[in-house]
Amino acid sequence: MPDYSNYNSRTYGDYAKVWQSTGKCVFCDLKDKYIIMEKDGVVLTVNIFPYINGHLLIIPRRHFEDFDEATQKEWSAVKKLSEIGKYLLQNSLKVQSVWFLHRMGKGFKAQKTVAHAHAHLIPFDEKLFKWEFQEITTAPIDLASKLREGLDKK
C-alpha cells in the first residue's frame, strides 16, 4: 500500500479505488497508531482519508451499520468522544467550530462509503461545506403538522 500520510485521496479521486480494494471492513481493522483515545468500545481516531486538516472520526469497535444498533453505553461514548474531539481541535489546532456529521441511513444513498457506523468531526470551513439551498415547496407549519401525524404510526 502506498504511503498516504501526506496525500489527499479525496482530492486526487483515488478514494473509491482504495477502500473498494481492501476486501474487508476497514473500520473493523483500525490501526492503533491513528487512534487518539477509546471509551467503552468506541474510538476517536484521525480520518486517514480526510476532507480537511483535523478531520476526526468516531467509530464503534463492534461492527454494525448504523447507530440505531448502538447500545446506550456506546451512544454515550460517542457523545463524550465528540466533546473531547471538539475540545482537542479547538485547543490544539485552533479550529473555531466543528461540525458533527453522521450520515443516517444505509449505503451510497446516504453517501456513506463504509458500512460500519461512524460519525465525523469536521473543522468547519465554508469552502468545504457549500450549501445548495433548495426551493421550499412545503411550508414549515405544514411540515410540522405532517410529521406529527407520522408520530401516530411509529
Ligand SMILES: [Zn+2]
Ligand atoms: Zn466493520
